[in-house]
Amino acid sequence: MTTVIEQDSGLTLRHVSKRFNDDAAPPVLDRIDLSITSGEFVSIVGASGCGKSTLLRLVAGLDGNHEGEIEFDGKRIVTTDLSRGIVFQDHRLFPWLDVEQNVAVALRNAPLSKAAKARAVAEHIELVGLTGYERHYPHQLSGGMAQRVAIARGLVNRPRLLLLDEPFGALDALTRSRLQVELQRIWERERITMVLVTHDVEEAVLLSDRIVVMQARPGRIGEVIDVSLPRPRKVGHREVARLRDDIVDTFFTEAA
Template sequence: MATVIEQDSGLTLRHVSKRFSGDDAPPVLERIDLSIASGEFVSIVGASGCGKSTLLRLIAGLDADYDGEIDFGGARVVTTDLSRGIVFQDHRLFPWLDVEQNVAVALRNAPLSKAEKARAVKEHVALVGLQGYERHYPHQLSGGMAQRVAIARGLVNRPRLLLLDEPFGALDALTRARLQLELQRIWESERITMVLVTHDVEEAVLLSDRIVVMQARPGRIGEVIDVTLPRPRKLGDRGVGKLRDDIVETFFTDAI
């Protein structure tokens, strides 16, 4: 059964612009306006250099130097906090810690008892399908398994928003396909707000409620596409492939 979202997990960006200090080039981002509802899955796609990952860093609170407003759950985003989790392309696991310990790192500042932390870690290791691997170290895991640990670590604090920055970009095609389906299952179970940055248009179609297509120089929103295909979706579905092709054609049209 899907988790009921008790707190506002909506995200609103108003006129968000970003320029790196001393840079005479155009802004990295220019006047981004976007609203994401609680429990929605939104993907951001676009060519390299359009500012996708920069935008995700601003939403995460990793960079507070921007113009405009980023509002999450009724408060301006100015720094990181436990309500927003993030998963990167590089799993960033600590090699000297096992699976359980790597997940538990995210709970270091959580206001939970030792028993509550242990229970949360166990539940999230199970959520990503890694029962039996709790005592394994990163060098004993495949790339896909390591990314599962990273996803568990991103979720263990029960964030209201999970940000994913190309989380499957370094994986082989078969592992990536399996984890795409796994992420779809986790979202359907947890129903937290998710924002995914990806170069893979088909991945965006497979997972998203809406797809934000960004344009470059400066980074701005070109189009927002509703994905109304029934869930669960599978790679190879005719509707998934058609929408992917339509979006890719948009990229080529914009580039001319």
């Protein structure tokens, strides 16, 4: 299901390393090399402390203090950009703004007319299934609905890359399962590049074209696994469970 758009499109990391504070301390990330094709869905999994979220922040352009090069669409990433959206575990909605206004915040600097911005906001609220809730405030929404708003806000600029940092980590199991299905639907419709950081290996199997398994101390790529299972995938399906168990076994093997 990988879509190749251009020779130089997609995300490329070359020899990326990252240290915090003390240059003599072991790196948080050590010589990361990774290429992600445009339109691909890639998940990054690994134990706590392996640098998954740090890596995502570097790709987002939120931290430019690193070694190595990170390029998107053939251009080096040096700061944040409208071509790259990000969704965090905490939805980070503004409590004094309603759903429509929270989504519209992301378009503040977009070169669009007022009417075009209004259309884009309405389209993306519909995309995440929240039509009719435009005037609701965050305190009037469930956790899952708030995360839908955050996803709409991440997508409303029509980014070519969406970064997801444990977006469902704080949700109950049923809501999480529903949003996994929604995210699959959105990805299949939009076909933008998505990179998901998650602790949930089964979630990674359900959603991904490939899974990057990180090792900790220092953070390195241990293995990249192709997921060739047909879509849509369902929780509890035999092949999903088998691949999940295989990946979990690699964690135990490395720990041992």
